[in-house]
Amino acid sequence: METNAKRHFNVLLFSGDYDKCLAAFILANGAKEMGMTATIFCAFWGLLVVRDMGKISLEDKNVYEKMFSSVTPANAENLPLSKMNLAGLGKSMLVNMMDAKDTPHLQDFLQGARNKGVRFCACKLSMEIMGFREEELLEGIEVIDVHAYLQDAANADMQLFI
Amino acid sequence: METNAKRHFNVLLFSGDYDKCLAAFILANGAKEMGMTATIFCAFWGLLVVRDMGKISLEDKNVYEKMFSSVTPANAENLPLSKMNLAGLGKSMLVNMMDAKDTPHLQDFLQGARNKGVRFCACKLSMEIMGFREEELLEGIEVIDVHAYLQDAANADMQLFI
Amino acid sequence: METNAKRHFNVLLFSGDYDKCLAAFILANGAKEMGMTATIFCAFWGLLVVRDMGKISLEDKNVYEKMFSSVTPANAENLPLSKMNLAGLGKSMLVNMMDAKDTPHLQDFLQGARNKGVRFCACKLSMEIMGFREEELLEGIEVIDVHAYLQDAANADMQLFI
Numbered sequence: 001m002e003t004n005a006k007r008h009f010n011v012l013l014f015s016g017d018y019d020k021c022l023a024a025f026i027l028a029n030g031a032k033e034m035g036m037t038a039t040i041f042c043a044f045w046g047l048l049v050v051r052d053m054g055k056i057s058l059e060d061k062n063v064y065e066k067m068f069s070s071v072t073p074a075n076a077e078n079l080p081l082s083k084m085n086l087a088g089l090g091k092s093m094l095v096n097m098m099d100a101k102d103t104p105h106l107q108d109f110l111q112g113a114r115n116k117g118v119r120f121c122a123c124k125l126s127m128e129i130m131g132f133r134e135e136e137l138l139e140g141i142e143v144i145d146v147h148a149y150l151q152d153a154a155n156a157d158m159q160l161f162i
Numbered sequence: 163m164e165t166n167a168k169r170h171f172n173v174l175l176f177s178g179d180y181d182k183c184l185a186a187f188i189l190a191n192g193a194k195e196m197g198m199t200a201t202i203f204c205a206f207w208g209l210l211v212v213r214d215m216g217k218i219s220l221e222d223k224n225v226y227e228k229m230f231s232s233v234t235p236a237n238a239e240n241l242p243l244s245k246m247n248l249a250g251l252g253k254s255m256l257v258n259m260m261d262a263k264d265t266p267h268l269q270d271f272l273q274g275a276r277n278k279g280v281r282f283c284a285c286k287l288s289m290e291i292m293g294f295r296e297e298e299l300l301e302g303i304e305v306i307d308v309h310a311y312l313q314d315a316a317n318a319d320m321q322l323f324i
Numbered sequence: 325m326e327t328n329a330k331r332h333f334n335v336l337l338f339s340g341d342y343d344k345c346l347a348a349f350i351l352a353n354g355a356k357e358m359g360m361t362a363t364i365f366c367a368f369w370g371l372l373v374v375r376d377m378g379k380i381s382l383e384d385k386n387v388y389e390k391m392f393s394s395v396t397p398a399n400a401e402n403l404p405l406s407k408m409n410l411a412g413l414g415k416s417m418l419v420n421m422m423d424a425k426d427t428p429h430l431q432d433f434l435q436g437a438r439n440k441g442v443r444f445c446a447c448k449l450s451m452e453i454m455g456f457r458e459e460e461l462l463e464g465i466e467v468i469d470v471h472a473y474l475q476d477a478a479n480a481d482m483q484l485f486i
Contacts (some may be wrong), residue, residue, distance in 0.1 A: 009312070010486070014343075014344070018462070019176075022205065023174075026308055030309055030312050034309055034312060034313070036217065036312075037314070043347065044347065064417060064421045064424060064465075065421070068421065082267070091228060093229065094291075096270060097226045097227070097230065100226060101291055102289070103291055119339050124168075124457050125350065125427070128425050128427070129425055129427055146351060147354055147357065149354075150351065153482050154331050154481045154482050156482070157316045158312075158320060158321045160323040160484075161485060162323050166478070169478050181369075185338055188449065192425060195471065196475070210421070255388060255391065255392070256453075259388045259392065259453050259454065259455065259459050261390070262386055263452050263453055265449070265453055274457070319478045320474075320477050320483045321483070322484075323485060324485050
């Protein structure tokens, strides 16, 4: 059995759902607490969680990119639940339940993961399709391509698609 | 190539969808049949599948926990499909198709996995947020934290997030 | 570190969503470009992407199988988005954004993966439940059972459930 110091944890964060992003960040925080290294590769909807709303600009965007920027959630806390309508349970109910237990919010787990040194990457192809610019991302997010993701993931001790 | 006897299969079951839980249980059953060890770590919506409805109590729950207990599906067979509305295909149609082929139901695959010795765990943090008590779970479900899950998963030969 | 020539990439494609299938195919194409071997095991909704619409026949199907064949998307390009209603963003908008960047469509990535030698498999149990016949699949798709999938996946350097 290897020691955790040599272990690497890799997540492809495809989802832009509040609950799934929460799971990804809690796992990455846990991995770092245990001494592992960790990478989160944000692709497709997962990109929504690493945009810096203060930096988003509509300049130099085509009509689809402008529409897309306008209709997507303004920050991590505004992401929807993956099960919006499961038996009427809404996101406000989940957040209320988290508050009742003093559980940190998504934004806190994201910040915690960044403070702990989780490597955050953004998918180059997804950014091109969605019209996101590197300067619209949170500071310190690396833009990498699919090959670089695969290299990181194939060398990891565990890989998850969330 | 290792022999399967030394292999370990790990699933993080995040989903509470009938079809995704079915996939998780079929895979865990298959792994055990091949001689592997297997762990299913139930988190978030995945907790819905390991509650024992006969034991659920509303005592000592706050208002959100009571609402949540009331609105969530009463047992595994009542879980919804991940694609409720895909082209009008409903869950009753899927179950009818399974019956036409004498395919066991979700409850049967769950019981089969338990009989075969699949290790079922419940996520401590998810239980706290959702207000589930250990005594409300099916017998033999271990409550473990994220670190214990990561240790099990990082030592596994395959890890899936379902 | 192993060379990529000895590396193996494995995906269990459970989803029949356009965006998730796109992710699976882009990853498999990338893995092959890097010299890895790659397997995509299509189960449940993932089977919808490997049917050959020219070969689908309603003969010898029971009533559920006929209904199912009639209501499911006619080919890969007709698959729905996983987030149909996320802030009003529809699939036509995503496809328009892809076209604006000259990004190939799902069908092109599927064909690319097949040309590059990605191994495509279909889940035997899922086919039985859904009433799909082997002769209705695209040419060269192997029908294998859960044990054969697990053997391939446990020997892989990375496994994803998409």
